[in-house]
Amino acid sequence: MDQTGLAARRTAHFILQQVTTEGRLMSEVIGAGALNDLAPDDRARAQRLATDALRGLDRADKMLRQHVKKAPPIFVQNALRLAVVELATDGSAHGVVNSYVEIVARNKRTEKLKGLTNAVLRKVSETAAAQWGKSAVPVMPKWLRGPLIEAWGQKAIAGVERAHFSGAPLDLTPKTDADAVARATGGTVLPTGSVRVQEAGQVSRMSGFIEGEWWVQDAAAAMPVRLLDPQEGDRVLDLCAAPGGKTLQLAAMGTDVTAVDVSEGRMRRVQENLKRTGLTAEVIVSDAFEYQETGFDAVLLDAPCSATGTIRRHPDLPYAKDGSEFGALIGQQEAMIDHALGLLKPGGAMVFCTCSLLPDEGEVQVEEALGRHSDLTIDRAALDKPWIEKDWITEEGGLRFRPDYWPDIGGMDGFYMAVLRKGS
Incomplete structure (x- = not known):
């Protein structure tokens, strides 16, 4: 595992670039080998960083606009987004600013903006955690939000966006005995028969996986x-x-x-x-x-x-x-x-x-x-x-x-x- 965190952050940045500039789904990028060169812990970290940044992208952008009058090139913007999310949500994160400054500096097209990156992130770091908790729930892009509000109304979509930002627990479909699966995994049986696990670790290490007692499937x-x-x-x-x-x-x-x-x-x-x-x-x-x-x-x-x-x-x-x-x-x-x-x-x-x-x-x-x-x-x-x-x-x-x-x-x-x- 890379103790500096740079390898995982560079991969998370690559994933974010592919999604936001190439229109590729995260699963496609990972399926093409984006995580292959990382140690297992770094793979999990890179995927989590990219997911957290995408989930909070709207909130991160609003925070950045307080410090940057003009949006920088997307390569730099994505580095700043990842850094903001880390600074705001991971109190144990070390080397955040230095890592993302280095990512910007390694790109010949953006290396001149390493000073800007450093200055912005130093300012953000002072208030990131407190401000993040007080910020509005991130909203979906206009192209999708508009049709959904038309279909379900403003209030409903505000609830949908809260659910999006909260993420999702792990749902399991039992092969036979839902109660037994719930006991073994620490989950709860839902009214529809699925088992919901709020705090799940690595799926393949969970009780009953190898034995084939359940499979992952949203309720x-x-x-x-x-x-x-x-x-x-x-x-x-x-x-x-x-x-x-x-x-x-x-x-x-x-x-x-x-x-x-x-x-x-x-x-x-x-x-x-x-x-x-x-x-x-x-x-x-x-x-x-x-x-x-x-x-x-x-x-x-x-x-x-x-x-x-x-x-x-x-x-x-x-x-x-x-x-x-x-x-x-x-x-x-x-x-x-x-x-x-x-x-x-x-x-x-x-x-x-x-x-x-x-x-x-x-x-x-x-x-x-x-x-x-x-x-x-x-x-x-x-x-x-x-x-x-x-x-x-x-x-x-x-x-x-x-x-x-x-x-x-x-x-x-x-x-x-x-x-x-x-x-x-």
Whole structure:
């Protein structure tokens, strides 16, 4: 481990640069090897620094504007952002100012600004911790905040932003016994059956991981399968299956599950988790539209979407994206619904779901699907389950989840889901 902290800070700065200037998601940058040259402790530190900075980016920028009249080049700006967050939140951090001055100095294009960096950070360090605690909750970029306020209102989105800034606890889906998993991990069983761990360490070292007693899955992401509630022996298609949490749920319920996804790499992870948990599913790497097998009792379609419901776990998303891809995603979802219905046997059920906060990727998609298919109905009887709260039920008969729900116990991801029934 680098005792100076410079290696982790340089990597965190690289990640922040890739997100804010190249539009790459943090997972993509890390998957491409950004952390490979670091010791394990430094890997964790770099990832945490980048995540914390992205989560508090708006607040950091507001603090910096008190000391910098004109925004410096983005390379310097990102170094300052990381430093502000560290100075404000990590009382044990050492060498913060020197590290970020060195990062700026090593770049030939910005080396002349090392003096500015040093001066600004020395000033910030005097009041950073006190000011951070009194500052307003960071808000989302305008391109996303505007549509969400239009959909849910100012008050709701203020709650969503508080949830984003607070981050997310670790949710586990038990293979069988939720109470046993809660006891072993120090977690709490949620009303929906997931286990929530507020203070989790390294996942692979937690009790029950190696034994395959559970897998990581946000509580909201576990609800589509619970809503579908298939019966043992049902033939179920999990379309767009990766990362595979729903496949594992379906397999644990005793269904004959086929998991289809286009990503070979992500499907390898699904197979690894199936092996770890001792569960069985047919795993097929294929484009969803090219998969043509029919006659399924049920289909679970977790369609590709904006992922705007997952920002509390992935704070890079609002800064890596700009909303320009939303139109294409909405069109793809519409086509996927139509294709998936064709794979369903008459009388079968399909759950359509997206981890999005945008009604165009949820409520609107279902309303339009009902208009396109005269034999399609929404299964309101599926909502008659004890874990479903009335406030979650939408006008057309689906379920809507937002990060500001369950505020006292750590919130949940934003999700939409509905059960559609094909005519017989």
